Amino acid sequence: MRTSQFKNLLAQLPQLSAEQLANLRAAADLLHQHTQALSSIDAAMAGAGCPHCNSFKHTKNGQGRGVQRYRCKDCSRTFNAATNTPLSHLHSKKQFFQHGECLQKGLTIRQTAKELGVAASTAFRWRHRFLESVVEHQPKDVAGIFEADETYFRESQKGSRNLKSPENSVKTRPARHHGGKPPTGEKRGKSASRKDLVPVLVGRLRGQPYIADQVLGAMTVVQATQALRGVVGSETLMCIDGSAALRGAAKNLGAAYHSVAVSYGPRVVEGVYHVQSVNSYHERLKTWLNRDLRGVATKYMPNYLAWMRMSEWYKGDLKPEYFVVSGLGRQLINT
Numbered sequence: 001m002r003t004s005q006f007k008n009l010l011a012q013l014p015q016l017s018a019e020q021l022a023n024l025r026a027a028a029d030l031l032h033q034h035t036q037a038l039s040s041i042d043a044a045m046a047g048a049g050c051p052h053c054n055s056f057k058h059t060k061n062g063q064g065r066g067v068q069r070y071r072c073k074d075c076s077r078t079f080n081a082a083t084n085t086p087l088s089h090l091h092s093k094k095q096f097f098q099h100g101e102c103l104q105k106g107l108t109i110r111q112t113a114k115e116l117g118v119a120a121s122t123a124f125r126w127r128h129r130f131l132e133s134v135v136e137h138q139p140k141d142v143a144g145i146f147e148a149d150e151t152y153f154r155e156s157q158k159g160s161r162n163l164k165s166p167e168n169s170v171k172t173r174p175a176r177h178h179g180g181k182p183p184t185g186e187k188r189g190k191s192a193s194r195k196d197l198v199p200v201l202v203g204r205l206r207g208q209p210y211i212a213d214q215v216l217g218a219m220t221v222v223q224a225t226q227a228l229r230g231v232v233g234s235e236t237l238m239c240i241d242g243s244a245a246l247r248g249a250a251k252n253l254g255a256a257y258h259s260v261a262v263s264y265g266p267r268v269v270e271g272v273y274h275v276q277s278v279n280s281y282h283e284r285l286k287t288w289l290n291r292d293l294r295g296v297a298t299k300y301m302p303n304y305l306a307w308m309r310m311s312e313w314y315k316g317d318l319k320p321e322y323f324v325v326s327g328l329g330r331q332l333i334n335t
Contacts, residue, residue: 103323146236148228150243152197
């Protein structure tokens, strides 16, 4: 549009009716969301290399569906910011920012579907595509007091049409109506060993927003060691609650540790050693998953842990574009 035409358009704005002004505002909001989405996608390419050969020699090569494309000078292949990421092949990229807003607000699947104007199945698929990359965004070589403790969730096959194990087609258990009831008359140690309880190991660096988490098959020394490998090291002082698995993991990783026997001793030792911070995080996590989200399927638990981790990292400064950039593979948290 020429400058003179644009000036004529602006001059006609005062002549618009109330209904026309409302339509114009709605169109402006959609344009803003589209611009924000494309800006978020382009921001993910800052300092990134070719997803095919990792070369940093690339140049702009037109646009596809409003998204900037690039051509690699070494392998000659074209790509955009979403190539080879969980968000690749998703259409309607102009809605990425809007979906980020839904994640920021913590909307349910049906609320998200209504906001985006898509089917609930599409909203569900998008949610987990956006969170998939964040699962691996764990802290590295933390230094300081690192509180580590496990918590347990009941194994859930929410949404499954057949209660069958992944390994075979044998039905694993009867359905739990309205969530069922936890086992009664058992001590924690015995109930923790039940097959229907899934351990989630969480570590939190005291005084800082660094959080590590992982869903384990069982709370053993081997699995705890693997979950914390690369997270803790010689500069880490682990505070644990007496777990034999975590003691063994700390020894395997060469990290100093202090065990606090919470079940039969004081919760705080020498005013320094405790696991209060990580236990508080457990409480917030369980409240959010079990009450606000009405429980989640165990196979999707890592994605929800990642979502919680992002919320804790940014607190009140969480922005929609952070979900877009993180979904495209850039690590924004635990850095």
